[in-house]
Amino acid sequence: MARARDGAPAWLNETPPPVSNRSVILRFCLFLALLLPAAAPLAAQTAGGTLSEKTLRDIVARERVLFERAEREGDDLDEAWFAGEARAIASSYDILIQKSPEFAAGYVAYGLFLGKIDMNRAAVAMLLKANKLDPEIPLVKNQLAKHLAEDGKPLDALPYLTAAIDLAPREPLYHFHLGKLLMEAREDFIAQGGWTAAAIDKSMLEAFQRAADLAPGELSLAYQHAKAYYAIDPPRWEEALGVWEKIAARTPAPAAQQLTKLHRANILAKLDRAAEARALLDQVTDLELVAEKQQIIDALAAAAAKAARPAVEKTGPLEPKS
Numbered sequence: 362m363a364r365a366r367d368g369a370p371a372w373l374n375e376t377p378p379p380v381s382n383r384s385v386i387l388r389f390c391l392f393l394a395l396l397l398p399a400a401a402p403l404a405a406q407t408a409g410g411t412l413s414e415k416t417l418r419d420i421v422a423r424e425r426v427l428f429e430r431a432e433r434e435g436d437d438l439d440e441a442w443f444a445g446e447a448r449a450i451a452s453s454y455d456i457l458i459q460k461s462p463e464f465a466a467g468y469v470a471y472g473l474f475l476g477k478i479d480m481n482r483a484a485v486a487m488l489l490k491a492n493k494l495d496p497e498i499p500l501v502k503n504q505l506a507k508h509l510a511e512d513g514k515p516l517d518a519l520p521y522l523t524a525a526i527d528l529a530p531r532e533p534l535y536h537f538h539l540g541k542l543l544m545e546a547r548e549d550f551i552a553q554g555g556w557t558a559a560a561i562d563k564s565m566l567e568a569f570q571r572a573a574d575l576a577p578g579e580l581s582l583a584y585q586h587a588k589a590y591y592a593i594d595p596p597r598w599e600e601a602l603g604v605w606e607k608i609a610a611r612t613p614a615p616a617a618q619q620l621t622k623l624h625r626a627n628i629l630a631k632l633d634r635a636a637e638a639r640a641l642l643d644q645v646t647d648l649e650l651v652a653e654k655q656q657i658i659d660a661l662a663a664a665a666a667k668a669a670r671p672a673v674e675k676t677g678p679l680e681p682k683s
Contacts, residue, residue: 472485
């Protein structure tokens with residue numbers, strides 16, 4: 362896990378991740394639309410042929426309905442119903458790959474489905490089979506990297522993730538995942554992977570920046586890039602400040618402006634630019650940020666008190682007037 366450095370406040374982790382389960386499903390539907398025509402000659406060699414493609418589309422449609430209902434109903438979801446539907450979908454996938462054992466898209470879809478219902482070991486098995494049948498699918502390599510990283514094997518995950526980026530260099534999701542992997546497993550790469558801290562930090566920042574550049578409309582990716590500066594060692598606060606200022610310039614929403622001012626004030630405090638930090642904090646009026654604002658105010662006060670102590674020690678205590 363990533364370690365907080367140089368007093369990074371806890372509220373740094375409040376920004377939601379930029380990619381949701383819904384996004385993964387939508388990405389897979391697009392992948393499916395592109396893959397199935399290309400897979401038709403391969404599928405035609407099996408007994409299923411075109412029927413395999415239609416069957417897969419039908420299963421994915423059922424899967425989408427299942428997860429959309431689960432998301433819509435939240436805590437009110439009938440768990441028994443969900444489990445029954447999930448078993449039925451899994452059974453359909455089993456039949457599909459039994460009838461079309463060389464149909465790579467079927468294994469991809471099954472692996473993604475199993476991952477979404479937390480059957481990770483089975484998911485990896487399906488994805489490895491898909492990767493063997495067709496080693497040119499970046500989504501498969503990205504998902505394998507994800508599962509390996511979550512299983513505590515970041516060094517094994519890295520080659521799959523870099524392969525995904527090589528196959529789809531303009532996919533922001535893969536660059537974002539690379540940044541997260543390097544950030545969260547920083548110490549593992551340094552201790553076991555032969556990386557230096559400087560190399561990790563450079564690659565991590567470049568990955569987050571590339572993700573943000575490829576998806577300029579996804580402000581959450583820009584936030585992740587800016588927040589990554591709290592994790593590097595030694596700090597590069599001037600550079601970090603510039604990144605946050607760029608975000609502020611493209612963020613018209615009042616709530617987002619308040620958050621960027623908070624981050625800029627925090628960094629200015631670390632740069633000993635107390636007057637500028639206080640000026641920004643005076644503009645932070647969002648009641649939801651009161652506690653976070655107070656943390657920075659307290660840090661400024663502590664820094665001022667520390668700076669004042671040497672002057673007192675040098676001059677010595679004042680003599681009482683006689």
